[in-house]
Amino acid sequence: NAGVTQTPKFRVLKTGQSMTLLCAQDMNHEYMYWYRQDPGMGLRLIHYSVGEGTTAKGEVPDGYNVSRLKKQNFLLGLESAAPSQTSVYFCASSYWGTGEEQYFGPGTRLTVT
Amino acid sequence: GENVEQHPSTLSVQEGDSAVIKCTYSDSASNYFPWYKQELGKRPQLIIDIRSNVGEKKDQRIAVTLNKTAKHFSLHITETQPEDSAVYFCAAYYRTGNQFYFGTGTSLTVIP
Numbered sequence: 001n002a003g004v005t006q007t008p009k010f011r012v013l014k015t016g017q018s019m020t021l022l023c024a025q026d027m028n029h030e031y032m033y034w035y036r037q038d039p040g041m042g043l044r045l046i047h048y049s050v051g052e053g054t055t056a057k058g059e060v061p062d063g064y065n066v067s068r069l070k071k072q073n074f075l076l077g078l079e080s081a082a083p084s085q086t087s088v089y090f091c092a093s094s095y096w097g098t099g100e101e102q103y104f105g106p107g108t109r110l111t112v113t
Numbered sequence: 114g115e116n117v118e119q120h121p122s123t124l125s126v127q128e129g130d131s132a133v134i135k136c137t138y139s140d141s142a143s144n145y146f147p148w149y150k151q152e153l154g155k156r157p158q159l160i161i162d163i164r165s166n167v168g169e170k171k172d173q174r175i176a177v178t179l180n181k182t183a184k185h186f187s188l189h190i191t192e193t194q195p196e197d198s199a200v201y202f203c204a205a206y207y208r209t210g211n212q213f214y215f216g217t218g219t220s221l222t223v224i225p
Contacts, residue, residue: 006136028119031211033213035215040122040217040218042119042202042216042217043157043202043204043213043215044214044215044217045212045214048211048212050137054209056210058118059212059214090156100145100158101147101162102147102159102213104156104157104158105154105156106156107156
């Protein structure tokens with residue numbers, strides 16, 4: 001099993017550009033999450049999904065959109081990138097959400113200039 | 114929502130000594146408390162977790178304690194080794210909101 005994978009690993013965007021980050025998991029997990037990690041601020045939840053076709057807002061959802069068209073994939077979109085979105089983005093998944101171990105992807109380092 | 118505070122933000126110990134990291138949470142509905150270790154440039158990885166119906170859990174050199182009344186939980190690493198050097202994050206699962214809230218991390222350095 002590949003576990004949780006993320007594409008791309010690195011990306012540099014100019015302000016106003018758009019992009020989509022892809023998260024894929026092959027563990028048949030129901031729950032998937034997108035976090036951003038900034039220095040000194042830990043991991044903050046952007047959006048999450050409790051199953052195929054469902055999404056919900058997390059702690060810091062503004063400026064991001066998500067979609068979960070297939071159970072194994074969770075996409076994070078930036079419609080108009082801003083320098084404040086420079087961060088490391090981690091995807092995670094868990095079998096259920098109610099207090100189950102989350103498995104993290106390797107991360108995507110995004111820089112917005 | 115939930116708020117998780119983690120202390121200290123940095124910790125240096127001599128090899129062989131113990132390290133303790135403490136977290137407090139705000140919402141009594143939280144029922145699951147994992148600890149993650151993150152090495153530089155790597156993904157967070159679960160090292161130990163505890164549920165609200167348990168007061169203490171141990172796995173070799175690592176232990177976690179939970180005080181539900183005081184709403185705090187702690188990570189204890191004994192006989193520290195240089196490979197324990199990393200950033201450690203605590204988290205609390207906020208059951209009502211289906212979300213994990215993370216502490217801001219503790220950078221642990223074990224000095225050989």
